[in-house]
Amino acid sequence: MKGLITICARGGSKGVPKKKIKKVDGIPLIAYSIRVARKFQKQFDCNIELSTDSREIKQVASFYGLETSYNRPDYLATDEVTKGNAIKDLVVYSEQQTGIHYDYVLDLDVSSPLRALKDLVDAFEIFNQNKECLNLFSVNEASKNPYFNMVEKTPENYYALSKKIGLIKNRQTAPKVWELNASFYFYKRAYFDKEKLEVINDRSLIHEMSHICFDIDEPVDFLFFSIFSRKQETKF
Numbered sequence: 001m002k003g004l005i006t007i008c009a010r011g012g013s014k015g016v017p018k019k020k021i022k023k024v025d026g027i028p029l030i031a032y033s034i035r036v037a038r039k040f041q042k043q044f045d046c047n048i049e050l051s052t053d054s055r056e057i058k059q060v061a062s063f064y065g066l067e068t069s070y071n072r073p074d075y076l077a078t079d080e081v082t083k084g085n086a087i088k089d090l091v092v093y094s095e096q097q098t099g100i101h102y103d104y105v106l107d108l109d110v111s112s113p114l115r116a117l118k119d120l121v122d123a124f125e126i127f128n129q130n131k132e133c134l135n136l137f138s139v140n141e142a143s144k145n146p147y148f149n150m151v152e153k154t155p156e157n158y159y160a161l162s163k164k165i166g167l168i169k170n171r172q173t174a175p176k177v178w179e180l181n182a183s184f185y186f187y188k189r190a191y192f193d194k195e196k197l198e199v200i201n202d203r204s205l206i207h208e209m210s211h212i213c214f215d216i217d218e219p220v221d222f223l224f225f226s227i228f229s230r231k232q233e234t235k236f
Helices: 028-041 055-063 083-098 115-131 187-195 220-230
Strands: 004-009 044-050 105-107 135-141 149-151 159-161 179-187 204-208
Touching: 004 028, 028 044, 028 055, 028 105, 028 115, 044 055, 044 083, 055 187, 083 105, 083 187, 105 115, 105 187, 115 135, 115 204, 149 179, 179 187
Parallel strands: 004 044, 004 105, 135 204
Antiparallel strands: 105 179, 135 179, 149 159
């Protein structure tokens, strides 16, 4: 199987300016994804591509060994564009440039880098074993459960449990739920031939991470990431 690893790093970042290349422990954030991409590449037959509209991000990525001739079009670099469409454009471009038709795509999110190579390898095994799935995404067990301690507004302007399936007295007896941690996504190539590129669809699988993982959106998140990455330095 031939795969493509995509690293998407749009230049605009409202929460943290220049977030994708902001340094954590002396290393730009994007470099963490480039590092694990290289580790995965050593075990599996795949190429690595970068999607960005920023010359500065290109320069930083190049310093860490990821060169690219691809320039993300302006119409795919807005807040309104879904990431799936940006990935698809990069996949098509890479296939045209290399003459390769990829079997799968692994997307590594720059803003959620607390992932280990083992996470990717274990998830890839699950992904490969299921021939009918379209994609797989990384998750953590949710800290709140909509069957037990999450509420939403009713049409009568009162508040009730988000989901009800009979009497559930504690969280342990409620159905298990997960939250997307936005760290990585595997896609079958056929996924990008669909009209609607929905991450959560009727043929999705998950990989549950056993360690903490979170999306870096605010300045304080960089501090948390630095602390966790130091504690887990043998893994990440």
